[in-house]
Ligand SMILES: Nc1ncnc2c1ncn2[C@@H]1O[C@H](COP(=O)(O)OP(=O)(O)OP(=O)(O)O)[C@@H](O)[C@H]1O
Ligand SMILES: Cc1ncsc1CCO
């Protein structure tokens with residue numbers, strides 16, 4: 473694999489412009505913890521979130537939406553069936569879908585389900601380092617939803633996963649890395665406080681899902697999604713006195729983010 477190239481701010485700004493213009497409708501099948509935050513993050517970026525989860529409705533809706541997010545954070549057997557139906561319908565309608573493999577590895581239901589999903593042509597996969605390593609190795613690791621690894625330790629796993637699934641793989645951490653199995657982009661920035669509130673990764677995955685639906689170079693668009701979130705995180709941290717004010721400031725920074733900030 474190539475050495476990582478840091479994504480240029482100009483390209484991120486172009487990608488963000490296109491995202492705001494298109495205002496993608498993002499069908500989110502996500503976990504119970506992050507529903508509102510995910511919707512607010514998408515709204516702050518001018519996208520439209522919709523959390524449709526009934527099996528029949530989800531299959532109907534994923535064919536209509538611009539993009540689908542599958543996040544297994546609070547998976548149940550019933551939800552897995554609904555998610556599978558939505559993925560099948562999205563694939564039939566040629567709509568891109570993105571996987572967030574929350575806490576994959578040690579837990580049986582979500583681990584087997586995620587391995588099954590990998591055969592169904594995800595457009596993108598976004599996880600922390602422990603999740604990407606566990607998913608690639610089809611082995612248990614991790615202790616829950618937070619990473620025990622640095623993102624740099626998951627580069628080979630990310631590459632393998634991209635090659636095996638055909639997805640753009642984003643592994644997040646202090647630096648985010650994004651690969652199609654051949655090219656590798658690095659995204660700097662972000663902030664420690666992003667790991668002290670729940671759902672920045674889950675919301676990023678919803679943003680990735682929307683960016684993956686844009687026309688053009690999907691690797692660049694997914695890396696742009698990562699940079700948009702990292703940049704807003706960085707800027708929000710400057711004003712925040714802790715996690716509470718960080719969340720409010722983060723949504724404001726997403727809303728205000730422009731080319732000047734990104735470049
Ligand atoms: N140490 C860090 N320094 C700066 N930014 C970070 C750091 N760790 C994570 N981030 C940023 O936080 C965001 C979420 O990434 P993270 O890897 O924490 O996801 P996650 O573990 O799936 O989160 P969650 O499950 O809570 O949604 C990304 O934008 C990432 O760049
Ligand atoms: C805390 C938590 N538990 C299940 S999903 C989730 C959100 C972060 O991934």
Ligand SMILES: [Mg+2]
Nearest residue numbers: 574600673674
């Ligand atoms: Mg996560």
